[in-house]
Amino acid sequence: MSLLDTEKLLAEKSLLMVGGKGGVGKTTAASALALRASELGRRVLLVSTDPAHSLADAFDARIGDRETPLAENLAGLEIDPDAEVDAYLERVRRQMARHISPVQRDTLERQLKLSRESPGAQEAALLERISALVDDPGDRDLLIFDTAPTGHTLRLLSLPEIMSVWMEGLLQQNRRSEKLGEVLAHLTPGRDLDSPTAGGDERSRALAEPLLERQGRFRRTRRCLQDNRRSGFIFVLTAERLPILETARAVENLREAKIPVAGLLVNRVLPDGVGEGGFLRARKERELRLLQDIEQRFADLDRRHLPLQPDDIHGLDALRRFSRLLHSP
Ligand SMILES: Nc1ncnc2c1ncn2[C@@H]1O[C@H](COP(=O)(O)OP(=O)(O)OP(=O)(O)O)[C@@H](O)[C@H]1O
Ligand SMILES: [Mg+2]
Numbered sequence: 001m002s003l004l005d006t007e008k009l010l011a012e013k014s015l016l017m018v019g020g021k022g023g024v025g026k027t028t029a030a031s032a033l034a035l036r037a038s039e040l041g042r043r044v045l046l047v048s049t050d051p052a053h054s055l056a057d058a059f060d061a062r063i064g065d066r067e068t069p070l071a072e073n074l075a076g077l078e079i080d081p082d083a084e085v086d087a088y089l090e091r092v093r094r095q096m097a098r099h100i101s102p103v104q105r106d107t108l109e110r111q112l113k114l115s116r117e118s119p120g121a122q123e124a125a126l127l128e129r130i131s132a133l134v135d136d137p138g139d140r141d142l143l144i145f146d147t148a149p150t151g152h153t154l155r156l157l158s159l160p161e162i163m164s165v166w167m168e169g170l171l172q173q174n175r176r177s178e179k180l181g182e183v184l185a186h187l188t189p190g191r192d193l194d195s196p197t198a199g200g201d202e203r204s205r206a207l208a209e210p211l212l213e214r215q216g217r218f219r220r221t222r223r224c225l226q227d228n229r230r231s232g233f234i235f236v237l238t239a240e241r242l243p244i245l246e247t248a249r250a251v252e253n254l255r256e257a258k259i260p261v262a263g264l265l266v267n268r269v270l271p272d273g274v275g276e277g278g279f280l281r282a283r284k285e286r287e288l289r290l291l292q293d294i295e296q297r298f299a300d301l302d303r304r305h306l307p308l309q310p311d312d313i314h315g316l317d318a319l320r321r322f323s324r325l326l327h328s329p
Pocket of ligand 2: 054
């Protein structure tokens with residue numbers, strides 16, 4: 001392996017995803033990376049998709065659901081999954097209301113209500129927002145996503161499949177209309193979505209069009225995620241058993257999904273020479289064993305160690321200091 005060249009990543013990519021097990025330091029790492037990229041002159045948007053937002057905490061600033069300036073060239077955004085679900089269902093309602101009969105409208109309302117509570121609704125709505133950002137980053141050069149813990153994120157990454165299952169559930173009632181059913185069949189994974197309008201009457205087409213448009217956007221998002229030149233996934237982990245195992249699984253899953261892994265940040269590494277005896281010494285020895293394990297498991301991935309700091313890393317100054325560790329030799 002070689003040392004992860006974060007400077008190169010930050011200078012060249014347009015999309016970076018930061019993932020890893022809960023609590024390993026994703027938000028801190030994503031924030032530090034974003035700050036560093038902004039120092040390199042790139043216009044960066046740092047986005048949190050974690051329902052329990054800590055971006056604001058890390059920066060010691062109010063952020064929320066609107067792009068908020070955090071430093072020169074750097075803005076932050078915390079996507080609120082619940083608000084996203086509501087906004088999403090409202091769009092669906094508006095799109096569909098135009099095309100259905102009053103009788104169907106009641107069904108639609110009931111269905112939307114159910115959908116709001118259905119598993120996967122938040123994921124679907126989050127995806128909608130993420131893919132909209134990736135598809136149209138505005139004047140940003142680089143998007144950095146601080147993703148929620150790994151399992152959740154990976155589900156998000158199987159995008160179009162999840163989405164079509166969810167949409168089909170949503171629209172099941174309308175399947176009574178045979179024609180619509182035909183059109184919806186085109187939303188099923190594996191079908192050729194590039195020729196969406198083969199079949200179905202005009203109304204069905206009008207109904208299906210926004211859905212197909214959305215799927216098109218998801219496909220572009222996925223293509224972007226899979227494009228090594230544009231995107232990379234950075235895993236943060238600590239030298240502990242569970243984060244190592246979870247990262248190994250996640251790396252494997254991403255490989256299967258053909259999503260390039262840019263490298264690993266091994267966080268909270270104890271300083272050398274810590275503890276001449278006793279407890280800390282034992283901790284350091286255990287850490288060395290686990291670092292070796294990481295080296296073996298992830299032999300083909302670039303890595304970088306980030307040292308444990310004496311204090312939590314909060315606020316712009318602390319993040320700036322920490323971000324220097326991302327590119328020190
Ligand atoms: N190298 C480090 N040294 C000391 N403290 C650290 C280090 N990295 C992160 N921390 C602190 O650990 C805490 C958790 O970090 P962070 O919020 O970045 O983790 P996370 O992976 O985003 O957690 P979650 O999965 O809950 O989103 C924070 O208080 C942060 O300041
Ligand atoms: Mg976090």
